Amino acid sequence: MSGAPRVLLCAGHEPTGRAGLLADVAAVRALGGAPVAVPSAQTAQGRETFLYQPTPVRVLGSQVKAALELGPLHAVKLGQVPGPALLDALSEALDGVDAWWVVDPVVRTSRGEPLSKLTRRHYLGLAGPKVVLTPNLDEAAWLLGGGEVRSVEEAREAGRALVAHGFGAVLVKGGHRDTGAVDVLCLPERDVLLEGERLQRAPDRRGTGCRLASALAVELGRGKTPTAAARRAKSYVTRYLRTGRD
Template sequence: MRATRFLCIAGTDPSGGAGQSADLKTASALGAYATSVLTAVVAQNTCGVRSVLPLPENVIRAQLDAVFEDIDIDCVKIGMVSDLTTARLIREFIERYRPAHVVLDPVMVAKSGDMLVDREGFHAVRDVLIPIADVITPNLPEAAVLLESDIPASHEEMAALLPGLSVLGADTVVLKGGYLHGETSNDLVHTPQGNHWLEAPRIETRALHGSGCTLASAIAALLPRHDTPIEAIRQAKTYMTQALTAAERLDIGKGQGPVHHFHAWW
């Protein structure tokens, strides 16, 4: 059986825990062959984001050309996109090559609370990229930004956002509930077959850096192996829980450390 061909389109993280670093590690840990296209150089670490430098359109186009012309991509994970030009370029290639699975992590708010995109970046994500995605994976602050609403403070308020998110264009919505409190960390998933609550124990750890990137990449890498999205999403959430459980073993950084992508190997 040939390996799943995974493409991440995202920004960098020199500290190795989020962005493209997390995407490549996750896909590799789950047995997919990982390829990559850089959209931005981000100066960040476990303590926060310092600066973001979007790459020129011709550089991103050359990377997309190089990958898609040579490799039959099965699944794409789109992360940080900060401007309309980049979003439209990515959409052009997705519509031209039609990979079977596209997962969009609408990266707009870092774990540190830093906003990563401006108003143009917001429209790039909501109006250009979500309509071409099969799955989107917003956390609660990102969902609130997308719908221009308040951040939910309960599971009931979280569920109230789902109808608005489901009409933005993606077939499947994974609304992550990690920002809420309680003994469990519950995500709410909308699929064409119905809505599902996915529950997992809440892991008490400060090592949350890159968790959103990791979950989205896990979903993308697993989608080609499952008949329905919910099966891939369940397995991805299990992987995410295990990566969080083992995260303290890494002891990386002075802030919010990374999850342990290779917990099953190291």
């Protein structure tokens, strides 16, 4: 496509911008996309304070419909979706839109606080040939009903099992594994290992999963293949971890 891909971002608003919707917007702009930011919730995430308030269903649905009235969407990225009613409103508003979806199954914070009432059934129900799922190791295990996913081979097996549900691709993120930063991209026809340098993350450089999924959405919206898009997204996140700049 010519011009900047227009990417709908649906995620929680975290005021510092280190994660959530503001991190998504930064990633999309850094890669030359045009972000359309729809907050699914307002969140407060400090050292001791934690709270989230879902966006009213009618408001979210209307924001998506208004965005479509102003131009086409080339990709959709889902982050925090607090509950089934909001997911239904989003799906209804986007009915008939031919665009890639990148689904980051964020149900808990890195500290374990709950962010969503969606179940694995809701996420698996989103499967489709133009839907990419981006779980980390723990999320992949949860989506498959339990157990542990720790090694590269286990990540590969988990990704294949999730692809079998009908996803166009599954990117299992291994960045928090102790032995290297290897992500596994599973496609219906093959698997691709995305190896990278393991970097020490500064405390203020959060939101890598948000940024990776949003960068992936930009590149898919630009017409790249899932493999090329995943490589570009990983390169962008590596640069962010090194420099702290989007």
